[in-house]
Amino acid sequence: PGGLPTLVTYDIHWLQEQFYFTDRILVELKSALSLGLQALAAARAEAPDEEVVVAFPDDGAHKKMKGLFKDYPHIICDKVRNGD
Numbered sequence: 001p002g003g004l005p006t007l008v009t010y011d012i013h014w015l016q017e018q019f020y021f022t023d024r025i026l027v028e029l030k031s032a033l034s035l036g037l038q039a040l041a042a043a044r045a046e047a048p049d050e051e052v053v054v055a056f057p058d059d060g061a062h063k064k065m066k067g068l069f070k071d072y073p074h075i076i077c078d079k080v081r082n083g084d
Helices: 015-020 033-046 059-069
Strands: 006-010 026-030 054-056 074-076
Touching (some): 015 026, 059 074
Parallel strands (some): 054 074
C-alpha cells in the first residue's frame, strides 16, 4: 500500500491539536462519545433508583460539553490554589 500514513485519534482535547502534525501524515478524528452516552443510559436503566451524574474536570469542559449531557445532573470540579 502507498500513500501517507494515517493517525487515528479519539476525542482529541482541542481541535487545534490536529494541526500539530506535519503534512506527511493524515489525521483522522474520531469520537467515542456515543459509547459514553450509551453507558450512561445503561447505568440508569440498570439502577433506576440510583442517580447517575456526569462529572466535568473543570468549568471549561462543562461549558463545552454540558449540552451533550443535558438529561443528567452535573458535577463540576474546580482547582483552588492556596498561597503562591
